[in-house]
Amino acid sequence: MNLSSTALPTPEGPGSVTGAPNLPAGFTQTFTSQYVDTGHLRLHTVTGGEGPPLLLLAGWPQTWYAWRLLMPALAQDFRVVAVDPRGVGLSDKPLDGYDTGTLARDMVALMDALGHHRFAMVGHDIGMWTGYALASDHPDRLDRLAVAEAAIPGLSATPPLFGSQEANDRLWHFAFNRLTDVNEQLVSGREHLYFGHQFATKSAKALPDYAVRHYVDILAADPEALRCSFEFYRALDTTIAQNQQRAARRLSLPVLAIGGAENLGASVSATMKLAADDVKSLVLPECGHYPSEEAPEAMLSALTAFLAP
Secondary structure: OOOOHHHOOOOOOOOOOOOOOOOOOOHHHHOEEEEEEOOOOEEEEEEEOOOOEEEEEOOOOOOHHHHOOOHHHHOOOOEEEEEEOOOOOOOOOOOOOOOHHHHHHHHHHHHHHOOOOOEEEEEEOHHHHHHHHHHHHOOOOEEEEEEEOOOOOOOOOOOOOOOOHHHHHHHHHHHHHOOOOHHHHHHOOOHHHHHHHHHHHHOOOOOOHHHHHHHHHHHHOOHHHHHHHHHHHHOHHHHHHHHHHHOOOOEOOOEEEEEEOOOOOOHHHHHHHOOEOOEEEEEEOOOOOOHHHHOHHHHHHHHHHHHOO
């Protein structure tokens, strides 16, 4: 379904390009926010540039804004599509569909609606989960896949409940986020405490205060946004079962696996080598969980070389 965005309102407010703080100079001359109707839901995208299509998908608890420092340079060679997936930012927030099989179908439908059959993709965190699902479930759609800073539930080894203190500090949010409703009750009104702690403890180089505030304000402004931030984790039983089936189908496309030396490091490529035959590994020094913001120059250099059309 290729619907004209002119039939839809123009995205506005803090989640849009016009409402986002501290964008790189000239950003709004290249990139615009638009809603895209996939036929099943309305997704918010930020698009710009000319060339082969490139899909950018951030992770929890971020939005398209995570890519802002890389997008102007990428737009010199690509038609960049940075998207808020279902449940995130200005995109629709349905009650279900947060397993990676559905999230991957959303991305295929989005790119169909924009007229892109084959495309490259960069996925970070939960965006990496979705990238793996898309590459496995829709192998004719992706030219190449870059992923960053995640383990993949159902593919990676499951850490023990009584692991090290370091592992617990890094992973405790998985169990918390999967809870049915008490997590929403505990975090509601304390979003800056909970999500601020996540950003502070997972980065080696602190994200700017304005960026953290931007992400958290979007989550705090709408109870549905808070609910949806947990739904990706509540759907993990389904995602894990899907990934156990995907593991039987090896990926043949080129994969770049990026880890921050101060967070997941080489384990990102170790995870992808469980699933793919052509994996390049990159570990970014002095970088934690947010490479596109902590090490944008190194991230851009690696992506430019890997994605070269």
